[in-house]
Amino acid sequence: MFDAVVVGAGPNGLTAAVELARRGFSVALFEARDAIGGGARTEELTLPGFRHDPCSASHPLGINSPAFRAMPLDRYGLEWVHADLPMAHPFPDGTAAVLSRSVAETAASFGPRDAGPYRRLVEPLLHRWDTLVRDFMSLPLSSLPRDPVGLARFGVNGLLPASRLMRRFRDERAPALFSGLAAHTIAPLNGLATGGIGLVFALAAHARGWPVARGGSQAVSDALAAYLKDLGGEIHTGYEVKRLDDLPPARAYVFDTSPTALARIAGLGRYYDRFRYGASVFKVDYALDGPVPWTAKEARSAGTVQVGPYRSDIGRALREASGGERAPETPFLITVQSSLADPTRAPEGKHTFWAYGHVPNGWDGDLTDAIERQLERFAPGFRDLVLARATMGPPELAARNANYVGGDIAAGAAAGLQVLLRPKLSLSPYTTPHPAVFICSSSTPPGPGVHGMSGHNAAKAVWRRLRDRS
Numbered sequence: 001m002f003d004a005v006v007v008g009a010g011p012n013g014l015t016a017a018v019e020l021a022r023r024g025f026s027v028a029l030f031e032a033r034d035a036i037g038g039g040a041r042t043e044e045l046t047l048p049g050f051r052h053d054p055c056s057a058s059h060p061l062g063i064n065s066p067a068f069r070a071m072p073l074d075r076y077g078l079e080w081v082h083a084d085l086p087m088a089h090p091f092p093d094g095t096a097a098v099l100s101r102s103v104a105e106t107a108a109s110f111g112p113r114d115a116g117p118y119r120r121l122v123e124p125l126l127h128r129w130d131t132l133v134r135d136f137m138s139l140p141l142s143s144l145p146r147d148p149v150g151l152a153r154f155g156v157n158g159l160l161p162a163s164r165l166m167r168r169f170r171d172e173r174a175p176a177l178f179s180g181l182a183a184h185t186i187a188p189l190n191g192l193a194t195g196g197i198g199l200v201f202a203l204a205a206h207a208r209g210w211p212v213a214r215g216g217s218q219a220v221s222d223a224l225a226a227y228l229k230d231l232g233g234e235i236h237t238g239y240e241v242k243r244l245d246d247l248p249p250a251r252a253y254v255f256d257t258s259p260t261a262l263a264r265i266a267g268l269g270r271y272y273d274r275f276r277y278g279a280s281v282f283k284v285d286y287a288l289d290g291p292v293p294w295t296a297k298e299a300r301s302a303g304t305v306q307v308g309p310y311r312s313d314i315g316r317a318l319r320e321a322s323g324g325e326r327a328p329e330t331p332f333l334i335t336v337q338s339s340l341a342d343p344t345r346a347p348e349g350k351h352t353f354w355a356y357g358h359v360p361n362g363w364d365g366d367l368t369d370a371i372e373r374q375l376e377r378f379a380p381g382f383r384d385l386v387l388a389r390a391t392m393g394p395p396e397l398a399a400r401n402a403n404y405v406g407g408d409i410a411a412g413a414a415a416g417l418q419v420l421l422r423p424k425l426s427l428s429p430y431t432t433p434h435p436a437v438f439i440c441s442s443s444t445p446p447g448p449g450v451h452g453m454s455g456h457n458a459a460k461a462v463w464r465r466l467r468d469r470s
């Protein structure tokens with residue numbers, strides 16, 4: 001009899017397992033794939049020597065995660081490495097707005113009229129960032145807020161749709177960059193709390209940057225797994241769980257899976273029937289013969305580059321991907337240049353390049369040409385550098401990971417209240433009607449991203465219940 005069995009070795013499953021093992025519980029973890037990591041993997045997808053991150057690549061949430069920061073992951077090989085700039089957002093005139101570690105440099109890149117409003121928006125929150133990030137990543141109520149005033153202050157702006165929050169800006173550059181930040185929700189810019197999501201990404205950059213993991217995102221998973229094993233936890237791969245009976249006896253079962261799969265596996269009937277999945281992405285991993293020839297010099301030294309360019313373009317692309325049947329003709333792109341900061345990713349002089357555009361859930365077309373047309377606008381000559389490419393649309397994403405239903409990489413739409421309260425409208429999102437079954441995936445708060453905080457919060461719910469029972 002184990003104290004806890006965890007299903008799924010993504011960042012949240014691994015974190016939940018570590019948190020429980022750290023408290024002295026016996027833990028076993030079962031993963032369907034042959035390798036651990038879920039959305040934090042690294043593979044030679046194109047050519048030998050090119051190490052690509054098929055899913056997550058950029059880690060503003062990882063480096064700022066209160067759960068990860070409380071673990072000795074550096075001792076298990078995790079090293080965050082930074083490009084000169086966290087992010088750049090180029091425009092057709094060859095200039096770029098930037099998200100820098102420095103608020104002043106960022107504000108200056110927006111132009112004189114929007115520098116002040118940006119500073120007034122972020123500086124008061126940045127001063128209380130460490131408590132703020134812990135408080136909002138622990139909502140709803142998995143622990144009492146340490147700084148309720150700061151949290152309330154964040155909520156005043158953070159609950160607003162991005163479209164509303166951006167009204168304070170007068171020119172085009174700040175809203176363009178901010179729309180790209182809010183677009184990480186993969187939802188229209190007028191959705192509840194999309195402003196808050198944009199703010200979190202900006203604050204994360206100013207606080208600690210947007211790094212990549214040296215050697216690839218797999219290093220995050222491998223460090224968590226090595227720590228878990230040191231704490232006495234067991235990990236079994238190549239073991240897809242279809243029914244609770246597939247698992248050894250345990251006092252608690254913790255699922256790093258979609259709510260839909262959990263309902264099926266644990267016999268929860270229609271409990272999660274109202275849960276909604278959202279839009280997907282079309283992802284391309286490139287092996288390049290040299291660095292991306294961005295026209296804007298700032299983009300040449302940025303870890304992440306957003307290709308919009310403007311608020312209206314980004315808003316349209318998000319609306320089309322979220323609502324429609326067809327993919328946007330001009331997609332908004334998020335791109336990551338991992339090998340700029342981490343030369344271990346590619347042979348000398350060569351580069352890896354990561355890009356995706358948003359597409360509707362379940363869409364089965366090929367967005368490669370539209371993505372490369374966008375890239376050529378801002379980096380003429382890009383196509384000439386391509387040595388090889390690997391593509392993944394919604395069907396391939398869903399086949400790679402059962403949590404990405406219809407290719408929804410956020411494991412749930414950021415629509416309406418579901419952006420905050422998921423997978424149910426409940427103050428206890430990690431528990432289920434089955435007293436021994438819990439859910440810890442990114443379908444629970446605080447939502448998608450490699451930060452482990454869903455696993456951390458769920459582990460608290462588990463150990464409280466185990467403690468109460470004993």
Ligand SMILES: Cc1cc2nc3c(=O)[nH]c(=O)nc-3n(C[C@H](O)[C@H](O)[C@H](O)COP(=O)(O)OP(=O)(O)OC[C@H]3O[C@@H](n4cnc5c(N)ncnc54)[C@H](O)[C@@H]3O)c2cc1C
Nearest residue numbers: 008010011012032038039055056057058241441442449450
């Ligand atoms: C293309 C893409 C780009 C992304 N980019 C970023 C980024 O740059 N930065 C960032 O922070 N985040 C990014 N993300 C999101 C991030 O990867 C996820 O939010 C995060 O991995 C979620 O962690 P998780 O542990 O909840 O689930 P996952 O990482 O999805 O892991 C779930 C695990 O459970 C396993 N599993 C599922 N069902 C079963 C079963 N029945 N039996 C056994 N095992 C099962 C799966 O195989 C998987 O290993 C990206 C995701 C994708 C797909």
